[in-house]
Ligand SMILES: O=C(O)CCC(=O)C(=O)O
């Protein structure tokens with residue numbers, strides 16, 4: 001990711017899109033719960049509103065309770081009903097080809113796995129190398145919290161380094177359960193497009209996962225992911241992205257011009273409307289091969305759009321969106 005310009009809302013969609021329904025198998029729960037329970041025992045974290053805390057404090061993606069665990073507040077009946085509707089809408093499964101090399105797997109990650117991913121990310125995010133507020137070298141701030149797994153991406157230099165320069169922390173390892181899910185998503189996307197410049201099955205060994213957390217004002221300007229190695233980029237090895245929590249508006253296109261970018265509105269029911277596709281909590285977006293250098297970004301987060309079980313089981317912040325992108329250096 002390089003320092004992108006902030007996108008505006010007025011985007012258009014000129015992209016080629018094909019919808020294939022009922023194409024991928026229901027994903028079984030692939031994540032073990034072994035590493036997630038420890039999160040309940042974490043000691044107290046300072047309160048944070050996702051914008052005003054000191055840059056060095058760990059950031060808690062779930063609403064913490066004063067004693068340290070996750071306080072699961074009882075949601076109002078209205079919130080429960082809204083969350084149930086979100087959950088029902090988002091359970092639909094389909095594969096959407098956005099452009100050659102760019103695939104959206106709708107509702108791919110089961111709620112059970114979404115809950116596990118949030119708990120694991122929370123636990124890792126509170127430890128060494130956890131969530132922090134990154135800045136670019138021109139002192140502009142990224143409008144999100146970030147944690148790197150595997151290798152550390154340095155926004156100041158747009159390079160991967162072994163330690164985070166601001167505090168010397170070493171990035172946590174990528175949990176193997178996450179990689180299992182990445183590989184099954186890749187398998188399931190092979191039916192619709194080529195995700196690398198070599199024929200499938202190609203070798204994809206992700207050693208980087210950038211985890212972003214967006215609050216209501218979170219956004220990410222149009223950019224290309226090109227800090228990976230030359231061989232990885234020229235082989236077109238994919239970026240695999242998991243979305244969890246609130247829906248977001250995702251832009252993609254051939255340049256930084258927001259007006260020419262396509263818009264993927266992460267909201268249900270829009271599959272057949274021009275320029276919009278469904279993309280929400282549990283969706284997996286993959287871009288590789290011909291689409292590896294696509295410009296992309298996030299222009300808006302939609303509060304109150306998370307599935308109810310995710311909120312009740314994790315107390316993930318609302319507004320709040322977790323995004324994990326897996327890459328191979
Ligand atoms: O949050 C997203 O959906 C995109 C994240 C992204 O593009 C990145 O981390 O490079």
Ligand SMILES: [Fe+2]
Nearest residue numbers: 001224225296
């Ligand atoms: Fe990116």
